[in-house]
Amino acid sequence: MTKYFQIWLASARYSITRTLMFRFDFFLWALVELFWMGVNLLLISVIYEHTDSIAGWSKYEMLLLVGTSLLVQRFLMGFFWSSLFEMGRNIKSGAFDFFLAQPGNILFMASTRKLDLDGLCNSLVAMGVVAYAAHRLNLHPSALDLLLYAVMILCGLIIHYSMLVMTISLAFWITSAQGIEGSYFTLAEFSRLPREAFKGIASVLFVWLLPVVVVSNAPAQILLHGFQPVWVLALVAATFAWFGTAVFVFHRGLRRYASASS
C-alpha cells in the first residue's frame, strides 16, 4: 500500500514539474474546463429563465446538484483522465506493453501516471458553485453532513472512474478507442439531472441499473435534506459493484491484448 502511495507521489511530482514546464498548456486547459462548466451552468440558467421548477427542484437546488456533479467530474479529470485517455491510445499502438512490464498492478500503473492540475484547480470552482448555491438556499450543513458529503463525492469519483475504465477497455475489443471516451461524457450528462425527473423505464435504467443519477443526487440530498440512509447505502453499494465490474472487464480485455496492432 505504502509502495503504491510512493509511486503515486512520484507520478504527482512528475506531473507538477511537467505543468510548470508547459505553463501555457496549463492555463489553456484550465480555461477549457472552466468554459465547459460555464456551458452547463448556462443551460440551467437559460431553462430557469422560462420555468420555476424542474421536477420540483428550484434553480439553486439544481445549481447545487450540477455543481456536485461537476465536482466529481473535475476530480476524475484531475486524477485519472489523462492517464486513461492515453491508455486507449496505448492499447491501439502497442505502447501499453510498457505498463505490462512494470512490477505493479497494471490498472493502477496505467490510471495514475499523470495528474492534471487544471482539473484539480477547477474542482475549486465547482466547490465554489456548490457553496454559492448552498448560500442562496440558506443551508447550514453540520460538520457530519459535510464529512458524509465528502465520502459521497469519493464514492462518486470511484464510480465515474469505473465507468471510464470500462469505456476505454472497449479498445481491447475494437480496433481503436478513438472517440469512444466521449461516450463517457454522454453517460455523465445524466448525473446533472434530479432523481425525480426519471420515470418508468428511465428510472429503472439510469437510477437503478446505471449509477449515474445516484452519484450526484446522493451527496446533493445530504446537503439539502441531511443524512438519508437509503441514498448513502445505494451509493456505497453501487461503488463496490461498479468498481468490481470495471476491474473484471479490464482484466478480461487484457487477455485480448495482442501488443502492437494497426
Added chain:
Amino acid sequence: MLHAFAKYRQSFLIGLQSNLVYRMNFAVRGFFSLFHLAVVFILWGAAYSHNESIGGFSFGQTLTYFLVMLVMQFFVGAFNEDYQISEEIRSGLINQFILKPINYFSYRFSIFLAARLVTGALILIPLLVAVPLLKDYLTLPSEAWRYLLLTPAMMLSALIQFSIAYCFGMLTFWFLEIQGFVILSMAIESLLGGQMFPLDLLPAWIFHAAKFLPFYYQTYFPTAILTGRIEFAATIQGFGIQLLWVLVLLAVNQLLWTRGLRRHTAVGG
C-alpha cells in the same frame, strides 16, 4: 476540371474505405447519442411539466429540434478532422502533398465528405430505434421551402464545419499541441451552435449577436430551417451571412496554409 475531379474522387473513395474501418467507433458513438436524446427528453420533459410552451415552442417541437440537431451533427459536423490534419503536419506526412500536384484543402475536404457519408449512414441505425419511440412527440412544419432550402444550408454548414476544423489543424504549424484549442472551441460551438439548447431561448440581444457569428451556421441554422424555428425572410438573410462566413473562412484557411508552410521544416515523412 474533369481531371481534377477524378483526382479527388479517388481520395474520396480512399476516405470512404478508411472510415469504414472505424465503422464500429462511429456506430458506438451513434448508439451513445441515444443516451444524449434520453437526457434531453428527461430534462426538457421535466421543464415542460409545468409549462405548455417554452420560448413559444411545445415539448414536441423542442424534442424534434434536438433530434434533428443530432442527425445534423452526424451529417455535416467535423469529428476529428482537426486532429488528423494536425497529425499529418506534425509527423511530416504533409510533405508529400507539397511535392504533388494536389490541393491539400480539397484532398482533406473530399475525405471529410466520405467520412460524413459513413457517419450519416450510421446515425440512421439508432434513429430506427429513436423515431418509433418518439413518434408521438415529433413534429415538423409542412412548408415546402424549408425542405428545398435545407440541402444548400447543410452543404454550406459542412463547409463551415470543415473550414473551422482545418483552421485548427493549421495551428499545428505554430503550436505543437492543438487539443486545448479544439476542445475550447467545442465548448463555444456547442453553446453558440445550439447543441445545448435552442438559441432562440437566449436573451434577445445575445441571440441577435449570435446570428453574426459562424457557430450559428454550423448546425443551428439548418436545424432551425427544418424544425420551423426560423421564418423565410430570416432564412434568406441567414444564407447571406452563412455564405459570407464560408468565404471568410476559406480565405483564412488559405492564409494559414501559405503562412504555415513558411514555418514548416518538413521533418520526417
